Amino acid sequence: MSYGVKGRALRSAACAAILAAFGAPVLADEIFYVSGAVGKAVENFGALVKPWEEATGHKVTLVPMPASTSDQFGQYRLWLAAGATDIDLYQTDVIWAPQLANHFVDLTEAAKDLAPTHFPSIIESQTVDGKLVALPIFTDAPALYYRKDLLEKHGKSVPKTWAELTETAQAIQDAERAEGKADLWGFVWQGNAYEGLTCDALEWVKSFGGGQIVEPDGSISINNENAIKALETAKGWVGTISPDGVLAYQEEEARGLWQTGNAVFMRNWPYAYGLGNGDDSAVKGLFDVAPLPSGTDGGPSAATLGGWNVAVSKYSTHQEAAISLALYLAGPEAQKARALSESNLPTIVALYDDPDIAAQQPIIPRWKDVFLQAVPRPSAPTKGKYNEVSSKFWSAVHNTLSGSGSAAENLELLAVELEDIKGAGWQ
Numbered sequence: 572m573s574y575g576v577k578g579r580a581l582r583s584a585a586c587a588a589i590l591a592a593f594g595a596p597v598l599a600d601e602i603f604y605v606s607g608a609v610g611k612a613v614e615n616f617g618a619l620v621k622p623w624e625e626a627t628g629h630k631v632t633l634v635p636m637p638a639s640t641s642d643q644f645g646q647y648r649l650w651l652a653a654g655a656t657d658i659d660l661y662q663t664d665v666i667w668a669p670q671l672a673n674h675f676v677d678l679t680e681a682a683k684d685l686a687p688t689h690f691p692s693i694i695e696s697q698t699v700d701g702k703l704v705a706l707p708i709f710t711d712a713p714a715l716y717y718r719k720d721l722l723e724k725h726g727k728s729v730p731k732t733w734a735e736l737t738e739t740a741q742a743i744q745d746a747e748r749a750e751g752k753a754d755l756w757g758f759v760w761q762g763n764a765y766e767g768l769t770c771d772a773l774e775w776v777k778s779f780g781g782g783q784i785v786e787p788d789g790s791i792s793i794n795n796e797n798a799i800k801a802l803e804t805a806k807g808w809v810g811t812i813s814p815d816g817v818l819a820y821q822e823e824e825a826r827g828l829w830q831t832g833n834a835v836f837m838r839n840w841p842y843a844y845g846l847g848n849g850d851d852s853a854v855k856g857l858f859d860v861a862p863l864p865s866g867t868d869g870g871p872s873a874a875t876l877g878g879w880n881v882a883v884s885k886y887s888t889h890q891e892a893a894i895s896l897a898l899y900l901a902g903p904e905a906q907k908a909r910a911l912s913e914s915n916l917p918t919i920v921a922l923y924d925d926p927d928i929a930a931q932q933p934i935i936p937r938w939k940d941v942f943l944q945a946v947p948r949p950s951a952p953t954k955g956k957y958n959e960v961s962s963k964f965w966s967a968v969h970n971t972l973s974g975s976g977s978a979a980e981n982l983e984l985l986a987v988e989l990e991d992i993k994g995a996g997w998q
């Protein structure tokens with residue numbers, strides 16, 4: 572990668588306001604932003620950063636990464652450990668802050684006016700030992716996507732429990748297949764062995780009253796009867812209401828099947844809402860979203876808290892421009908653009924009252940309470956060990972789903988492994 576220092580003229584007088592906020596450089600920088608993406612995020616990135624490029628004269632190049640957050644994390648950790656100067660900004664998952672904090676610039680001072688406009692809990696999730704490690708660009712909490720037309724046709728209501736979902740999915744799948752829809756499946760989700768499975772499985776476990784793997788006080792809680800019940804329930808879906816291939820699905824594979832009209836239900840994040848209503852979607856106008864089902868009648872529904880942020884590398888040689896871009900991407904203009912074009916949930920409080928967002932992406936105001944009550948993965952209590960904890964968890968779950976050991980056996984073993992990782996205490 573090379574850095575061309577280009578003098579770029581300010582292109583538009585309409586950008587004066589941005590200019591006032593972000594400052595005009597004497598020389599333009601070419602900066603590199605690394606990010607994984609789902610949906611159309613890569614395609615839309617150019618339009619998203621254009622106003623900032625026009626105002627500042629800088630140029631941003633997106634370095635696209637694989638969609639899997641686990642794959643991104645592995646690569647970023649290598650680059651950061653090597654002190655790579657090639658990358659100026661990293662788009663970071665909500666769970667990474669404690670593990671990567673040492674490699675990022677403290678944005679507290681730069682964001683002193685912007686940060687108070689965000690939800691305090693989200694700013695808090697990116698604050699490690701008093702240092703603001705990354706600025707939030709969107710938050711995430713999943714939904715149960717369901718086909719309104721199919722539920723109506725078969726006289727079913729939106730399931731409130733996983734048992735109801737199982738029954739409804741099977742009934743509609745059977746009836747539709749009998750009518751010749753051979754490719755229709757009841758329920759698609761993320762069963763691949765990666766961070767996404769940690770999210771899905773945490774939702775099953777939590778909604779059955781089985782805790783949060785590792786509790787906020789650091790205790791390991793995963794080996795319990797309710798967690799076992801939750802995983803056995805999910806195992807029952809594989810090959811019945813979900814294709815065997817679900818064990819290799821990430822977000823995009825689930826959306827692919829759903830968006831061609833071949834699923835009754837899907838578990839996915841809000842980004843799939845706008846895409847599902849796109850002109851090229853077979854389910855445009857035919858679906859709606861609901862909170863994920865509960866494990867027990869009248870029990871809690873659980874949504875895993877997700878979300879993405881932007882961090883400035885300590886090793887960047889263009890820090891001023893990089894910080895300016897981080898502020899822009901976390902600011903109201905870019906967050907609104909992202910909400911409209913990608914149905915991502917903003918982290919700025921006021922955008923939940925924005926009439927354009929409510930009209931174009933109605934899931935957003937509806938999902939405010941869902942993400943505010945979402946369950947965090949145990950990245951805060953397990954500190955630098957979160958990735959190890961999560962990968963042990965998703966492996967135990969994946970083994971269970973694929974029939975390699977029972978849930979009881981796998982969770983018992985997992986608890987031993989986690990105690991081992993914890994050692995004398997999480998650090």
Ligand code: GLC
Binds near residue numbers: 666710768
């Ligand atoms: C979504 C979430 C992120 C999570 C990932 C798992 O991108 O925002 O937090 O880790 O899905 O696949």
